[in-house]
Amino acid sequence: MVSFGGLARKLLGSANDRMVKRYDQRIRAIAAYEEEFAALTDEELRGKTDEFRAQLADGKTVDDLLAPAFAVVREGAKRALGMRHFDVQMIGGMVLNSGAIAEMKTGEGKTLVATLAVYLNALEGKGVHVVTVNDYLASRDADWMGRLYRFLGLTVDTIVHGMSDDQRRAAYACDVTYATNNELGFDYLRDNMKYERGQMVQRGHHYAIVDEVDSILIDEARTPLIISGPLDDRSDLYKTIDKFIPQLGPEDYDVDEKQRQVSFTEDGTEKLERLLEAAGHLHGDSLYDIENVAIVHHVNNALKAHQLFQRDKDYIVRNDEIVIIDEFTGRMMPGRRYSEGLHQALEAKEGVTVQPENQTLASITFQNYFRMYKKLAGMTGTAQTEAAEFGDIYGLDVIEVPTNQQIQRLDEDDEVYRTFEEKFRAIALEIKDAALRGQPILVGTTSIEKSEMLAERLRKEGLKDFQVLNARYHEQEAYIVSQAGVPGAVTIATNMAGRGTDIQLGGNAEMRIARELGDMPEGPERTALETQITADIKRLKEEAMAAGGLYVLATERHESRRIDNQLRGRSGRQGDPGRSKFYLSLQDDLMRIFGSERMDSMLTKLGLKEDEAIVHPWINKALEKAQKKVEARNFDIRKNLLKYDDVMNDQRRVIFEQRIELMDAPELDETVADMRHATIDAMVARHIPERAYPEQWSTQELKAEAIDLLNLDLPIPEWAEEEGIAEDDIRERIREAADKAAAEKAERFGRDVAIYIQRNVVLQTIDTLWREHLVNLDHLRSVVGFRGYAQRDPLNEYKSEAFELFESMLANLRERTTQQLMRVELVRPPQETQPPRVPEMAGHHADPTTGEDEMGGGAQMITAGVAPAANGMPRDAENPEGWGHVGRNEPCPCGSGKKFKHCHGAFV
Template sequence: MVSFGGIARKFFGSSNDRQVKGYSAQVPAINALEEEMAALTDEALAARTAEFRRELADGKSTDDLLVPAFAVVREASKRVIGLRPFDVQLIGGMILNDNAIAEMKTGEGKTLVATLPVYLNALAGKGVHVVTVNDYLASRDAEWMGRIYRFLGMSVGVIAHGMDDDARRAAYACDITYGTNNELGFDYLRDNMKYERGQMVQRGHAYAIVDEVDSILVDEARTPLIISGPLDDRSDLYKSIDTYILQLSDEDYEVDEKERTANFTEDGTEKLEQMLAADDMLRGESLYDIENVGIVHHVNNALKAHKLFTRDKDYIVRNDEIVIIDEFTGRMMPGRRYSEGQHQALEAKEHVTIQPENQTLASITFQNYFRMYDKLAGMTGTATTEAEEFGNIYGLSVVEVPTNLPIARDDQHDEVYRTNEEKYAAIVKDIEEAQGRGQPVLVGTTSIEKSEVLAEVLKKANVKDFQVLNARYHEQEAYIVAQAGVPGAVTIATNMAGRGTDIQLGGNPDMRFEREIDAAVEGEERQAREAAIREEIARLKEEAKAAGGLYVLATERHESRRIDNQLRGRSGRQGDPGRSKFFLSLQDDLMRIFGSDRMDGMLQKLGLEEGEAIVHPWINKAVERAQKKVEGRNFDIRKNLLKYDDVMNDQRKVVFDQRLELMDAEDISETIADMRSEVIDAMVARHIPENAYAEQWNAEGLREDAQTHLNLDLPIQDWIEEEGIAEDDIHERITAAADKAATERAERIGPEVLPYVEKSIVMQTLDSLWREHLVNLDHLRSVIGFRGYGQRDPLQEYKAEAFELFQSLLVNLRQNVTAQLMRVELVQEQPEPDLIQPQQMEAHHADPLTGEDEFADGETLTRPMANPAMANPAMAPEARDAANPESWGKVGRNELCPCGSGKKFKHCHGAYV
């Protein structure tokens, strides 16, 4: 039975067809300008850029200039790099200009397509970012396509790993900037840790085109970018908490070894609360009050360390350190550490030296980074299967661009074998047959390990001349992948290896010129050698076509259909012949998902013999259904992670926007006065309850708070004893005393220095509290899932408590800034600049496929300070001054506070810093 939708598509075309038709309507207008552009001199063609910019300044929009701008870029491309964009490439460019994703098959020239909208949007002068998956592609594309932009009078920059801030700033200042997603994201995070606008490297987020958009915005988006640094020494905290666990009995906790969980019972929670309260480590009445989220995290870690981790099974103690043992291989993993304080809990348990825990200083997901762009677009060969995710998360539609020539590839049905051994035997046989007739073969694997396993199998079978790639050495691999179309070549690659490089039958001439002809060779000699290489490639191409074109042989189905389609799409570029086939076994990861045990039994009953394959369209459909299930589950996981990150992202925006306002403000004295006023409001409200009698007012508490937060010793008790005194009178007297003290201090410091001192203290305090807040959010996130057992929505609970923690951050910010500024004094002796060590930071981004940290080799980032001599303006050279917290140095949490209040530091000034 034919559906109504099917009939409608037959007569009116699909939604995608109608969109493409709409874009196609502008193609004749661009083509009509071709002769006019061809008649212009190089100078006149380049001068059109200045004309377009004038028109934009006069009120025209970029869409108004699309037709003539595309015509200019097409002509420049012909003259500079010898490539003329096809009509379908013009359509791709329009899609990219329209906040959408252009899905274009491999070999359709996506790199060239991007030049059209990049040029058009760069005319506004706000900067365009072209994002690639690795440094090699960023450098290659910036050089290759940069020739077109420079010809038209535009500047081009590239961001690469290892560049210093000055070089980065210059690259971002260009009209067009190429870079990887990691570098752009880390630059954004680092910029929001700077103290002056002039130190920042990025200048905004106007327009970005993301190449291989599915890889960056879906695959890589599973893990956030993180900049971390070491925390202060907290070994006393870990040791104290460890002693509490030793005092618990079996009734105080429950352990589920199967699920690897350990939880406190009600009795255990009560015991812990009593022990924590006795040591002044409990805030409020309950262990599960929001103020104790960090303590809850650490006591849970300590319980796991004692009850779930077994010495000499999960870890060993060697050379005064804890070494993890891999649960699968039984091998030691030196250098690897458990995160989130778990390793420190084990170190406390075994009484070895406790190493500092790394603290998240800044983090962001790719979803939230790329959603900052005013205009975002992407291009890839495979995006349709993830269209829902692109639409829901990024607001990007996916438009499939027709190929320039019809696809002639033969996509064959999957072959399914019972065991891996049978599958590999069939693969070896197929490769030998293809190599024998001169057909190039690209063998796709799902991981580096499986590439190496297959390579061993081919070696044992004496298969000659094969290459193994695994997406680790991008530049070298790009050359090998580019030559994978040579007759008889066998190239084993993971799905990511050499991505962004076109496989041409016969080989890639440009890469061979680069490898085989010395750069010093010029003139007629160079032309002759290039012509000889082109002639050889043309001959090899005909041989490869006669043998059937590129054969993509996949050794396994990936959990995502999109990645299978990427691999398949390597063959059959620009109308070339080709074929593809997937070899599966019931022992493959994906096949196990939908009951391969039952299928194995069924195939044995049907009499399937060893080495025999089952081939049927139903198998393809069954595998596709399994893939859809996995894709749906992964999407749900990413969507759920994003919901939690959105909570932090809203707070991140507030903090980062506040930092920018502080940087830009010349004078923040009004902000400081507002903070001081709010601190006084809170103090008075806390100790003088509304509608309470004077006898109920807490005079001593108010006096202590005035001493702590305002550095004022005020006769509060005397004031309260005055007849007829009102709450407003107390408030006014405290305010007047604080304003007078602040004015006198400002006069001593001087109007030239004071604005800088105020801004420096506010920004450093904000940064310190934000870092502490990130740690609290991490700890909250790790335990919030337990709320689900109480029939409460963990996400809503997380939102509520994260908001409460953020409100606490703002209160602490006001109190901390006020307390410091009411004590600050300008000290003439400045410390030696080399005594102030910039904070050490590390960048992290886990590879979503392997779990390995892509920056594990140790990218150390040094945080620049605005002015080292002024970074801590009240630093005294000698002993502690009670009135000057900046002179105290490091104070132990349980020491008496140096201010003389008689309280422990953690309950006095230590509560706010």
Template sequence: MLGFGGIARKLLGSSNDRLVKKNRHVIDAINALEDEFAQLSDDQLRAKTDEFRSQIADGRKLDDLLVPAFAVVREASKRTLGLRHFDVQVIGGVVLHNGNIAEMKTGEGKTLVATLAVYLNALEQKGVHVVTVNDYLASRDAAEMGRLYRFLGLTTGVIVHGLSDAQRREAYACDVTYGTNNELGFDYLRDNMKYERAQMVQRGHHYAIVDEVDSILIDEARTPLIISGPLDDRSDLYMTLDGFIPELTPEDYELDEKARSVTFTEDGTEKLERLLEAAGHLEGASLYDIENVAIVHHVNNALKAHKLFQRDKDYIVRGDDVVIIDEFTGRMMPGRRFSEGLHQALEAKEKVTIQPENQTLASITFQNYFRMYDKLSGMTGTAQTEAAEFGDIYGLDVIEVPTNLPIARIDEDDEVYRTFEEKFKAISIEILEAHERGQPILVGTTSIEKSELLAERLRKDGLKNFKVLNARHHEEEAGIVAQAGVPGAVTIATNMAGRGTDIQLGGNPQMRIDNELGDMPEGPDRAKAEAAIRAEIAVLKKQAIENGGLYVLATERHESRRIDNQLRGRSGRQGDPGRSKFFLSLQDDLMRIFGSDRMDGMLQKLGLKEGEAIVHPWINKALERAQKKVEARNFDIRKNLLKYDDVMNDQRRVVFDQRVELMEATPQEVAETTTDMRHDTINHLVKRHIPERSYPEQWTTSELWDEVRETLNLDLPIVEWANEEGVAEDDIRERLTEAADRYVAEKTERFGDDMMAYIQRSLVLQTIDGLWREHLVNLDHLRSVVGFRGYAQRDPLNEYKSEAFELFQSMLANMRERVTTQVMQVEVVQQQNPQRDLQPPQEMQAHHFDATTGEDEMSDGAQRLTANFTPAAADGLRTNPDSPDEWGQVGRNELCPCGSGKKFKHCHGAYV
């Protein structure tokens, strides 16, 4: 029976339906132009682009041009791609242009939909970014859709791993730029580590369309992008702190093994303060003073290393290395290291060589990166279940775009078994039956390990011809997924594998043509071969449809309904028949967490025998409710994390904006900036030694003289000034300021205005960068300990905000003083051979950790970055291709320095 809301929706339609209907007149207007534009020549159609741009220059809005622009794109698509946008695809284009998320089922042609909004927004010539989940999709879409854009006079670029800065700058300068979320984010961070505006590659953040928006803005956004570099050696600190832990008694800490946490008690804190004070590591009176956040962090790590982490269970010691053991698989993970000093604490505990800790040089979350765009939109097959999060975090509405043809897929109720073994047996029987009747089947699993377990089971049961894929997006995988619709094909994949590639019944003709006829030249023979492949696929498609279409068999429910819906949506594209079913057991994670003991007892009482399944719509509904609870909890966690990151983001924006302003500043503006810093520093020095409304006998003028010599590089008679009759604090400040300004003016005259501006700009940028990195470390450490304030009934977030602000203010004061000191002390030295003493560029690494597995997506060395902080160094450093000893550490997937053009692992790396 329908409730009131259901009746209202039936009579009036949902808000989504009303919005789609509202766009009906737009579609009619675009359709009305079709015949007119079909009469235009290619040159006349291309000329429309210049016509639209001149109208924008005259003040017309993009909304005014939507109808003719979309009509132009549709006509150009027919001529270049042989594809005509369906009416529902036009609705999708309108949704994207309006800055919303278009939810369109798999196979509805989202890639083509994007061209409508991309073209219209590219007319403003501020750059449009189309964001994909991997390099393969970025390259594929840029190549395919680029034909359409080039036909209409737009330039297209693509950002993938391995490009030089010059190539990136060129790609970002294009009207349309395709790229992955990781590459765009890292380019933004790297740009804000450059020392000249001309070295930056991005030109702004105007408009972005995010493909697979749920994957990028929700799944991958659970962890930040990080650029890190090696930190100074702090082995002595780790060893000292490690020595304190054996002196603690069980009364000094509280251990909770279930929650995997250990904290100091009040007695333990006091004991530790005494030990730290004796060792000279404590600043101030209390361990929890703001100056000691780093020490608290490392002490907590030392405690964890001794009390939480067990040798031969959580890690092993192999030679001189501490190697992590995966808690789920029991496998060793060489090369993986715990972050934020925990691995160093374990190395100190085991008395092996302590490897240097990596320091965060720059980081940003995807939430804060994508919120920088003036306009943002996205498209995916599944977004409705996360509509609240998209609205709350990004201000994006989710609009469900109707399918071009009705969905003919049959979604069956779940089958629930008591044990894993019973479930896997039933799955194996189901797969073998589908294979025998020639029905293509896609088997979805939640992890790579479970894919392998199922594959092993199928081999034992006699099935040999099947494919196993994981979620490592690449071209080969896309090719396999594209052929998963061939009759009788069995493809086992993690739920997210091959995302972005359609599964077409009978197979994907274009991919087969590319694979089988790639080297064949154009001509009658190739045309004949292509026709044969298409004819064969047409026959196979007919067979697949007769056998029931694609069967999606899921081996487990994911904690998110969206991932389940995404998997289901692989079947039934463009009105094709299809089927989906989930096989579950009470031992699955989701069932186990949500009270399967009770259900197990109930099923036994009902007489459920071994190997039998229970199938009922109530179970589906109960599971959906459980999934909703998990989704809500995960959303709260992400929202809370974002609140903390927003604090850092506000500070990041201030620092990055200041850097850009400084790089674009004129010599006079640079001089004014450093002058303000110098005057602030002098004020601070005077206040410190000559307090307001104090008597001359209370002044510490000899200490002021020392600090002025050290900070301002000036030897001035400050003590004599202080002894003069009637001299005041303001008089001393003015004399110091005049002397310092005069000294800088003399330097400027000697060096020249341009050279002095260059020196000052470089000093300020280097100082900002150094202090910002220290500040990031302090914020990380503060974040890791601020949660304990909750025990004192204080809100950790408010505590974090106030202390982060104090740390930021302290950083700015530090910056003013350091810059002033360096400007006052700097001298220009003419070098005879400036190339001789060059230091190699600082090595950096890019990281994006998977929120589920904790694995670094970029751990194969392919993402090593080089921060070239001294522009001259690039010209002075050259790798000798004939001398491997000079190459240093080369990533396995990087091009070999010998110049062969092969990857290192297939060339000189094969001998290592």
């Protein structure tokens, strides 16, 4: 029986189909220009860019120019890249231009699609940002598509880690700028720590296209971007506390695998208190006394490190370091660190060197960063499952763009076994069978441990010719992935999300030529070999297609349907044949945690024998429901985090806008005078209560505070004895004395120096207080949840108390600025009144719930040249022993120009 909704879809098409159909008329309009533009010379075609810009200046909008501009890009791509945009790619470009997300399957040419909307919006001259997931893709795409942009008369540049401020400023000034989400957010935070407009590198947030938008705006958005400075070394404390955890038993703590949380039981707390007391680390009688807040934080992290984090799944130990494994891609992430002291707890657990912690100086979530853009768009192969979140958080619609050719992939129902062992036996047989048939097979696993377990089983079964692609071997990943479509190839991969390389049936000709011919000089011999490799690839592709195309075999379901869909999408590229299938067991994490506990006994009663599988569409539907539950829970967590960050974001905007106003103002006399008068008003109000008699005034205290804050010794007690004197008179006399002293000081310094001192004192005071305020908000955030026990809404409590803290910070700003300006004396004139430089600091991308940090101690705010050693001194290129800790992604201090991880920091 067909539902009414199903019948309507059959007759009228889905909402997405109807939306896509609306673009037909514009596609015809673009096609109408093709013959005309094909007849133009290169110079005439390039001249269209100036023509479009003139039309925009005359009042036309980018939407008015869409058809001719897209036609120019199509013709330009044919000449500069040897590629022509398909009609479906034109649809993708229109979706991006409308400020929505274009969902396009793997291999449909998203990189080329972006050029349409990028060119059109870059004509306004306000800068277009193309956001990628890593430096490699940013550089590759900018170089590749840059040929087209430059051919059409646009400027293009890339921002990667290690660039100086001058290089960044030049890159942002281009029409098109390619960069990672981290670099963009980091530059925004750094800009708001500068002391002059001229030092800032970004020029606004006009239009951005986010590649792999689900990865950046969903997965990465769990983690705020943070700039931090070092705290005191507490490595000994981590090591001491770590020794206590193995002394606890399972009855001393509760583990919640669903929420990934662990907590001490009452018995566990008592046992821990005895251990801490014996070691001299407990202050007072209880672990939860206010004096023990830091100790509670340390013991909780130590317990998490031991009970929630597994070696070779969540991290590996390598070169005296804890290296995190990305749960989405399975890659190693050298340089990333867990925050909030969790990484130090893991270092203590594994017995490696414990690195020092950092204190937050500035932070922003990616949600709040990307919502600053006037127009935002994105593209990915998998966004529909997260459409609700994109709409709710970012106001972005998801539109599925049809494929250029019909998808031929066969998606089979899942096979469910009772145990891991049975499942892996079946998988090994299936892989051997596919390899014998000559069908290329990509096997997806969810962890390093499982990929290596499967590899070992295949060796025992006699299959030796296969590739393992996981975090341990990520250096060769691009080549391994590119050749995974060769007939009979077996590739075992730990999560395939966001790897940036297509799997082509028969293999990738360009990569084979680069690998096999290397630096062979151009000439007849090289040309002959290239022709031979191309012919070989063509033959192998036909063999792979005859064997059924790429077979994607997944060994487990991920918590997110999107990650499963990304793996499936590797097969069936551009109309190629393909096949996908998931092998599951009741012992898999998703089945065990979210599936029915009675399923095992039910299957046994139904007579399911060993090595038999159950295959039914109902199983797929039940699993999809479990995945939807997990996705909804993760969405709620992100949404809740964002609600709290929105409170800080409002305050951050006020502070950052205030800083820009102060930098732009030609002089600050009025601002500084207002601060001084507000400080005097508050000072007088504290010591002369409203409607109080003169004998109730605290004149001696007011005199002392005037000395402290205003550097003025005033006869306030004598004034108070004058007959008929009022509170306003006292206030006015103090104001006059302070204004006079400030004016004399300004005259003594000279006008330019006075303005320089005022601006820098105000900005530095704002920065200092804002950092203190961030620490206070962190502390408030960590304890406000307990208000729920008193039937009070933690979020409302956080909002009201955060506002009070902000008001208090502004009052402190007025007082501290006044105090410093009234006391400052000129020892020697500043050299040409240059503004202070922003100090070197570490950048982090850390998750407040899991603490994952992808930038770690190595992502330094390098403004120019080589980063300093740990002691702040410049590093000697000839002396590696004196370099101290160098971040994996920093430029190598030897001066080679390579990243440290590819030079002196390369793994042996």
